[in-house]
Amino acid sequence: MRFATPLALVFLAASALSLSGCATIGGANYYSVDQEWELGQQLEVELNSQLRLANDAALTGYVRNMGQRMVRQTTFGDRPWRFYVVADDAINAFNAPGGLVYVNTGLIASVGSAAELAGAIAHEIAHGIERHGTQRVSAANEANLLASVVLGSDPNAAAQIATQIAAQGAFARFSRSDEREADEIGVQLMAATGYDPEGLALLLERLAEQEQGGGIEFFRTHPLSSERMETVRQLAARVDRRGLRMDESGFASARRAAQRY
Ligand SMILES: [Zn+2]
Structure with a gap:
């Protein structure tokens, strides 16, 4: 698959750097992939007890299916991924380790x-496979809290992190370069799964328009820089879009289900 090669290279390059102890472009990551997935299991339990999950199997199933198809295009496809829908009006999505x-x-x-x-x-999955979350906290104060979850030294640490995520609508505050990387990989992921990457550009434009009225949570957690939309447009334009789709069956009823919340 044309997508697997560049992504594998990105991942290998990042692993090699962290193994040698050098800082990666975004900073060192103190956590191994295994540790991160172990952490994820604990965070999942805590988050799912603290967030109000949508109790609609068809809606959740639609989102989960979409996510799993995209994840399978990546070098992290053999790891377990979990997709959940939160019953919350705020326009947001987030990735946790x-x-x-x-x-x-x-x-x-x-x-x-x-x-x-x-x-x-796709953007959230890209943050996940680039491991931006653990990379960010490796450089921040929360590193100790995260380490105590991995080491099992503080039984309340996972709950504390989940509380922060629930309050902030994000695991970590991403940098502009994190956002650029997540957009870039997101575009590739979409195309590899059969979705027209123009969708990401349209989403950002739609949200930016609504942002004029104030308070789009997605931009608080995923900063929109002045050049971000233009960059996404350019990335999407480079993709061969023949055969890629904007819509699919199941979407309209999933959106109606979400609108009922
Ligand atoms: Zn982002």
Whole structure:
């Protein structure tokens, strides 16, 4: 698959750097992939008890299926990934370490097409496979808290982290370069799965328009720089879009289900 090679290279390069102890471009990551997935198992339990998950099997199933198809295009496809829908009006989605992706009903209800939703989910998966979350906290104060979850030294640490995530709508505050990387990989992921990457550009434009009215949570957690939309447009334009889709069966009823929350 044309997508597997560049991604594998990115991953191998990042692993080689962290093994040798050198800082990666975004900073060193103190956590191994195994540790991150172990952490994810604990965070999943805590987050799912603290967040109000949407109790709609068809809606959750649709989002999960979309996410799993994209994950299978990556070198992290053999790891368990979990996708959840949160009953929350705020337009947001986030990735937490260890293959966790949460999408708010507010985001699903507001997108115009399956490809726009795929854009948001691809972007979150990209943060996950680039391990931006653990990379960010490796450089921040939360590193100790995270380490105590991995080491099992503080039984309340996972709950504390989950509380922070629930309050902030994000695991970590991403940098502009994190966002650029997540958009870039997201575009490739979408195309590899059959979604038109134009969807990500449309999503950002739609949200930026609504942002004029204030308070789009997605931009608080995933900063929108002035050149971000233009860059995504250029990335999407480079993709051979023949055969890629904007819509699909199942999307309209999933959006209606999300709008009921
Ligand atoms: Zn982001």
